[in-house]
Amino acid sequence: MHGKSIVLLNKAVADELTAVHQYMYFHFHCDDQGLDLLASLFKQTAIQEMIHVERLSERILFLKGDVEMGLAAPVEQVRDVAKMLQMASKMEQDSAHEYNLWANECAANADSVTKKLFEELVADEEGHYDQFDIEHEKLRQYGDSYLALQSIESSKSKLTPGAGE
Numbered sequence: 001m002h003g004k005s006i007v008l009l010n011k012a013v014a015d016e017l018t019a020v021h022q023y024m025y026f027h028f029h030c031d032d033q034g035l036d037l038l039a040s041l042f043k044q045t046a047i048q049e050m051i052h053v054e055r056l057s058e059r060i061l062f063l064k065g066d067v068e069m070g071l072a073a074p075v076e077q078v079r080d081v082a083k084m085l086q087m088a089s090k091m092e093q094d095s096a097h098e099y100n101l102w103a104n105e106c107a108a109n110a111d112s113v114t115k116k117l118f119e120e121l122v123a124d125e126e127g128h129y130d131q132f133d134i135e136h137e138k139l140r141q142y143g144d145s146y147l148a149l150q151s152i153e154s155s156k157s158k159l160t161p162g163a164g165e
Helices: 003-032 036-062 081-108 112-142 144-159
Strands: none
Touching: 003 036, 003 081, 003 112, 036 081, 036 112, 036 144, 081 112, 112 144
C-alpha cells in the first residue's frame, strides 16, 4: 500500500545523507581557511539535514519499510567558496523541487502524512537555499574582501585570551 512512499522516502534519505557529507566537507574547508561564519553555516545546515534523515527514517519504519543508508552521489571536492555556495544553493533548490513532486505523488497514493512531511521539508530546504543564496550574493557584491573580513575576525578571536571558552 505504501510501497511508493517508502521508495520516495528512501530517495530523500539518500539525498539528505549526501547533503550532510557534502556540507561537512565544506565546513571543514571553510573552518581551515578561518571562514567561521560560512563554516558554521555549513555545519548547522548539515545538522538540520541529519534531523531530516531521522524524520524520514522514522516514517519509513512506521510504514514497515527498511531504511537504506546509501548516498545519492559522492562528495565533490570543491574548495572554492563561491562554488561551494553555488553548489549548496543548487542542491537545496533541487531537493525542494523533488520534495514538492513527491508530496504530490504521496497525495495521489492516499498517504497524507508522508505528503505533509515532504511539504515541511520543502520549507526547510527553501530556507537553506535562501541562506546560501544570501551568502553567495554577499560574496559577489563584496568579493574576496568579504572572505578576508571573516578570516581576520577568526584570527583575532584565536589571539584573544579566553576567546571561545
